Amino acid sequence: MAQAETVEKILNAALVLFAERGFAETSLRTITGMADVNLAAVNYHFGSKKELIQAVFSKFLQPFCEILEKELDSLEAAQPEGGAPSAEQVISCVLDTMLKTTTVCGVSVQRLTRLLNLAYTQSQEHLRHHLVANFGKTYHRMTTLMHKTMPGVSPVEFYWRLYFMLGAAVFTLSSFDSLRSILNTDYSTDTELEEVLHLMVPALAGMLRSPHDPT
Template identity: 35%
Template sequence: MMNIFIYGVGKRYRCQMSTKNKILDAAEKLFAIQGFNGTSLREITSQAEVNLAAVNYHFGSKKELIKSVMSRYMNELSPRLELSLVNICEQEDLTLLEVFSAFIDPLLSLNEFKENGTSNFLQLLGRGYSDSQGFLRWFLTTQYPGVINNFVKAVQKAYPELTAEEMFWRLHFTMGTVVFTMSSSDALIDIAKSDFDKKMDIAGVIKKVIPYVAAGVAAPLL
């Protein structure tokens, strides 16, 4: 039901978006909250109100579904992020705080792409690095190398004294900070609200974490 059509070169392809997208949406939400391993296909299909077998019919396997969920965001994010990093890189007297701030707008733009998009994506990213013994880590670094390369280039320009090895470690520390924070961001936001009576959202968390990681990467070499 509710099919849309895509007209190709003379040929007419049919593709139903309903079921496939209902699965993607339900999976995205549940994966973000419970992790990939912690979410079963039965949970996903019942939340999406589709048949259990639909996942394997449309995506082939659970692993491919996970990839599809991530790709939907990465395809949206990565060009904007690369552009933002390239732009910032042209600037002279570049600071690390500026480099990391280049992530803010592209990340927040995911909220226009989809409701709670930024939060969901970052949580998914966090899950991907802790669940599923690193296959998602491999998937992202091989499928989207442009982001990483431009990011490294920008950091190098802002902090030329940083050796390649030290950069390697500090970027992984940064990854850890972000990924961990985001995968438990809902809980942290709740605690901050009850303890400090401060309303906070994902944009607020991003703006808090960026000075932290920028200072961490900028730490003096011993």
């Protein structure tokens, strides 16, 4: 088996298992069993479980950031002179990029958002350092554009509003299959993922821009 094929098989198995079970609950032996490679292959190609976790995130965040940078370039270039994108435009750009990334990586939005959730809900400080070092520039650009739409909101309040918004988005997308099933049962109707993303844009923008009440 070619080395590149071995690496890809390990990454794909790890991505699926981490998303479904979590980091601590997924052993390297389980990953290599699904990938059908020997245990030594993980150490040879990645060095450790921590580095494998980082590589899994890089697998989808690298194309995500590359696509998003181009999308944001186009979005800013389309603005009137001196103008800035709206929160809705930036959010739409991010969600569209997420869909495009799933096509490039061959992984569902549900799995990608479950992994993003794990980065914050499980103790993986090394992963957060990795994400900031390698993808922090694009994240900073995105959040700066969002903050510009709310000049009166302090950095601390914006920080919390941003994570309220991200938390709602991650929960909805990572739980999409379950939420869709409940909708089918309770309302006898269905909603495709693309339609849900469209519905999310004004709701998420509203979380960012809701009026500040100091009381």
